[in-house]
Amino acid sequence: MSTSRPDSTAFEEASILVVGVGGLGCPAAMALARAGVGRLVLVDDDTVDVTNLHRQVLFSEDDVGKDKLDAAAKALAAFGATRVDCIRSRLLPDNARDLVRRADIVVEGADNFATKFLTADACRLERRPVVHGSAVRFRATTWAVSGDGRPCYRCLFEDILPAEAAPNCAEAGVMGPVAGLAGAMMADLALRVLASAPCFGRVHTYDGIVDSVRSVEVSPRPSCPLCGQQTIFDIDETRYTGAVCAA
Numbered sequence: 001m002s003t004s005r006p007d008s009t010a011f012e013e014a015s016i017l018v019v020g021v022g023g024l025g026c027p028a029a030m031a032l033a034r035a036g037v038g039r040l041v042l043v044d045d046d047t048v049d050v051t052n053l054h055r056q057v058l059f060s061e062d063d064v065g066k067d068k069l070d071a072a073a074k075a076l077a078a079f080g081a082t083r084v085d086c087i088r089s090r091l092l093p094d095n096a097r098d099l100v101r102r103a104d105i106v107v108e109g110a111d112n113f114a115t116k117f118l119t120a121d122a123c124r125l126e127r128r129p130v131v132h133g134s135a136v137r138f139r140a141t142t143w144a145v146s147g148d149g150r151p152c153y154r155c156l157f158e159d160i161l162p163a164e165a166a167p168n169c170a171e172a173g174v175m176g177p178v179a180g181l182a183g184a185m186m187a188d189l190a191l192r193v194l195a196s197a198p199c200f201g202r203v204h205t206y207d208g209i210v211d212s213v214r215s216v217e218v219s220p221r222p223s224c225p226l227c228g229q230q231t232i233f234d235i236d237e238t239r240y241t242g243a244v245c246a247a
Helices: 008-012 025-035 068-078 096-101 113-126 153-160 176-194
Strands: 015-019 039-044 084-088 105-108 130-136 139-145 202-207 212-217
Touching: 008 176, 015 025, 025 039, 025 068, 025 105, 025 176, 039 068, 068 084, 096 113, 105 113, 105 176, 113 130, 113 139, 113 153, 130 176, 139 176, 176 202
Parallel strands: 015 039, 015 105, 039 084, 105 130
Antiparallel strands: 130 139, 139 202, 202 212
């Protein structure tokens, strides 16, 4: 039986931007490295915290207090990553489009709506596909948006701003295995995008209470300011409120 990866050439030549090396970014990056993705670009500016070790699976107790990116790059090299570039910053309005532009696909696992909307806008404006993910309590949600960006993140969540309107994982809590599953699902979607396999336009939700996965088709919203009756043509920092951080 062959053990070669499907579409391995496409994976080896790909560059994936991972926004946040947290509870979602860690397992997603690990799976992407294992799959043979040629270049991973990690964006984060935090250090390893002992309270996050249950879900940030790239790190150990020896990494507590250290720079996340240094620890992640070392761990990913052990998992077979050939190139890991580290951007010691948050994804911000003044760097988002440039970082997105240099990637083939973006994997976004932030824990707040400010970063999620910023990522969605930058990807739409730069015509880059993006995989969004979230994990809160026992529920994980993932979905992929094409480079054309329709339907997009704002089709579903435009009315949620300001970011403080909904609790993040730090406030509501998250089960480590649920975050790990969300990261794995995000990596799967990213690899499907690279392999040109159909995966856009459906939201995938895992409910850990009843142990079920539900996949629902999303319709574009005609009045969406990003992909419908478009009014968003640039990155304006006044659109993004709340803390910009990663799970």
